[in-house]
Amino acid sequence: MIQRQIYQDIQDDLFQGKSILIFGARQVGKTTLVKQLIQPYEQDTLMFNGDEPDTRELFTDITSTQLKRLIGNKRILVLDEAQRIQNIGLTLKLITDQISDVQVIATGSSSFDLANKTSEPLTGRKYEYTLFPFSFAEMTQHTHWLEEKRLLSERLIYGYYPEIVSSGSTRKAERSLMLLSDSYLYKDILALEGVNKPQLLNKLVRALALQLGSEVSYNELARLTGSNNHTIEKYIDVLEKAFIIFRLPSYSNNVRTELKKSKKIYFYDNGIRNAVIGNFTPVASRTDIGALWENFLVSERRKYLAYQQDLSTQSFFWRTKQQQEIDYLEATHQGLTAWEFKWSPNARVKFPETFLKAYPESKTELVTPESFETFVGV
Numbered sequence: 001m002i003q004r005q006i007y008q009d010i011q012d013d014l015f016q017g018k019s020i021l022i023f024g025a026r027q028v029g030k031t032t033l034v035k036q037l038i039q040p041y042e043q044d045t046l047m048f049n050g051d052e053p054d055t056r057e058l059f060t061d062i063t064s065t066q067l068k069r070l071i072g073n074k075r076i077l078v079l080d081e082a083q084r085i086q087n088i089g090l091t092l093k094l095i096t097d098q099i100s101d102v103q104v105i106a107t108g109s110s111s112f113d114l115a116n117k118t119s120e121p122l123t124g125r126k127y128e129y130t131l132f133p134f135s136f137a138e139m140t141q142h143t144h145w146l147e148e149k150r151l152l153s154e155r156l157i158y159g160y161y162p163e164i165v166s167s168g169s170t171r172k173a174e175r176s177l178m179l180l181s182d183s184y185l186y187k188d189i190l191a192l193e194g195v196n197k198p199q200l201l202n203k204l205v206r207a208l209a210l211q212l213g214s215e216v217s218y219n220e221l222a223r224l225t226g227s228n229n230h231t232i233e234k235y236i237d238v239l240e241k242a243f244i245i246f247r248l249p250s251y252s253n254n255v256r257t258e259l260k261k262s263k264k265i266y267f268y269d270n271g272i273r274n275a276v277i278g279n280f281t282p283v284a285s286r287t288d289i290g291a292l293w294e295n296f297l298v299s300e301r302r303k304y305l306a307y308q309q310d311l312s313t314q315s316f317f318w319r320t321k322q323q324q325e326i327d328y329l330e331a332t333h334q335g336l337t338a339w340e341f342k343w344s345p346n347a348r349v350k351f352p353e354t355f356l357k358a359y360p361e362s363k364t365e366l367v368t369p370e371s372f373e374t375f376v377g378v
Contacts, residue, residue, distance in 0.1 A: 002142045002162075004033050005307040006129050011037060013127045015075075019092045019104040021122075023111055024131035025243040025268065026184055029162045030107040031080055033131060037105070044075040050084035060086040064098040067091075071102055082106035083188060093121040110188040110242045130243070133160035133269045135303040137377045145378055152369060153283040156292045159271025173271070174280050181275035189238050200227055204235050208245060208265050209276040213291035215250075215262050215319065236265070243268055246302065251316035251329050254358040259319045266295050268302075293343045294327060297367060297375060301328070304377035324352040336362035345370045 013020055014037070024030050038045045048055045059079070062070075071077055077095065082088045088106065095104050139148045139160070148155075158164050158173045161180065167173040189195050203225040208216065218229045218236075225232065239245045245265050252258035267273040270292055274280055283289055298315075305313055312333065318326040328339045336359050340349040351364045367375050 001032075001036070002134060002138055002165075004029065004036075004131065005135065005138055006131065007033065007036065009309070010127075010129060015103050016127075017096070017100055019096050019106060019122060019126045021126050021128045022105065022107045022131055023128070023243065024107075024109065025133075026109040026187065027161055027163060027180060028131050028133050028243075030109070030131050032162070034078055034080070034105055034107060038076055038078065041076050044073075045078060046071060046074045046076070047078040047080065050079060050081035050088075055079075056085050059088070059091055062091060062094075064094045067095055068099055071095075071099060074102065076103045076105065079104070079106045081109060083108040083110050089121040093125060096122070096125045110238075130306050132243075132299075132303045132306070134162060134165055135160065135307070135376070136300050136373075137304065137307075139165070140378050145373065149369075149373075156270055156283055156289075156296055157274055157280055159269040159274075161269060161271060164271055170280070174275075177271045177275035177280075178278075181272050185242070185244055185272065189242050195235065195238055200225055200231070201235060201239075204232065205239065205244070205276050208236075209267070209273045212266070212273060212288070213264065213294045215259075216265050244272065246299075248298065248315060248317055248328075251318045251331070255320065255354060257320040257322060257354075259321065262319065264317055266298050268299055270296055270299075289343050290341075293369075294341050297341050297372060298328060300376040308377075318355060320352075320354060322354075324354055326351065326355060338362055338364045339367050339375065340365075341367050343369065 010020060010022070010033075022030050022033065038047075048059070050056060050059075058070075079085065079088070079092075082092075085091065092104055092106060095102060136148060136155070158170070158177065161177070163176050163180075164173045167176060186198070186201060189201065190198055195201070204221060204227075207221055207224045218232045221227075221232045222229050236245070236247070240247060245267055248264045248266060250259045250262040252260040273295060274292075283292075286292065302315070305315070314331045316329040316331065318329050318338065326338045327341045330337050338351060338355065340351065342349060345368050347366070347368060349366050355362070356364075365375075
């Protein structure tokens with residue numbers, strides 16, 4: 001079984017008087033991870049699934065007395081897909097405050113605030129983690145970094161969802177990805193009040209997939225989808241909170257011509273992106289290989305920073321009105337580091353003079369398939 005990077009951190013947090021919340025998109029392995037965590041306490045664990053109607057009914061507006069009777073002598077209570085339970089934040093607060101010797105583990109395929117199941121009552125009472133599709137670093141621990149590097153071209157097309165990694169054939173992988181991307185990932189989103197246009201959602205996700213690696217405009221997306229800016233912004237927000245996409249803002253500080261409010265949008269998984277546009281053509285024949293490589297690197301870096309629990313590093317891209325651009329930037333207390341991504345192993349890159357003059361203390365690096373391991377945390 002592939003060891004998840006956050007496994008040990010969560011294990012160390014057990015029985016510390018806090019609820020443990022594990023977020024992540026559907027099918028990334030949250031339930032499998034929880035089963036690994038509770039294995040030593042299997043006889044002392046109660047486990048419920050929020051997708052089940054009777055579970056939702058049981059835990060909605062439940063009292064502390066009812067909770068104590070339900071839990072009995074068990075030491076761990078697991079609520080899978082807890083975002084489906086009404087007022088889940090208050091329920092978890094009751095358990096943490098009133099039954100403090102019981103460890104609560106709740107998973108969610110969308111953040112609780114997205115589903116209006118506010119997590120505010122849990123302030124100071126929770127440890128939060130996000131689980132992503134497998135990372136390059138996790139796979140190298142399972143096999144070997146050289147073996148995983150040999151599979152890089154395949155990962156750029158099919159991604160790292162657990163079911164895909166273990167599928168055994170490209171046909172099965174493509175079928176599974178199409179099923180995932182078609183509706184399952186959007187299950188929680190479409191259940192939300194005010195998100196009632198599945199056709200618009202599908203058009204938007206496809207438009208984002210086709211603009212991968214490019215600066216996005218809400219005006220243009222609204223025109224392409226036949227919608228308006230407000231709706232587009234709302235739908236992008238919920239897609240992000242459901243862990244399907246994420247935004248990367250532009251960096252601006254010293255240069256008058258820097259773009260200040262621009263953004264790029266990436267997918268957490270290359271396979272999902274390719275399924276959305278129905279393109280599983282091998283790397284050698286792709287016209288969008290640069291965008292696939294960029295999405296892979298930025299998403300892997302995001303996983304790495306999240307698993308390191310690095311809350312101080314800020315991520316950006318950089319561009320000016322004259323179209324000078326740098327793929328990826330990080331700002332830390334130590335300063336700026338800028339990276340350019342090139343798929344060609346023999347590529348050379350010259351960083352814009354405008355950037356170098358404005359930020360003379362910054363570091364610059366080139367990332368290629370021959371030299372990407374450190375960037376993704378290996």
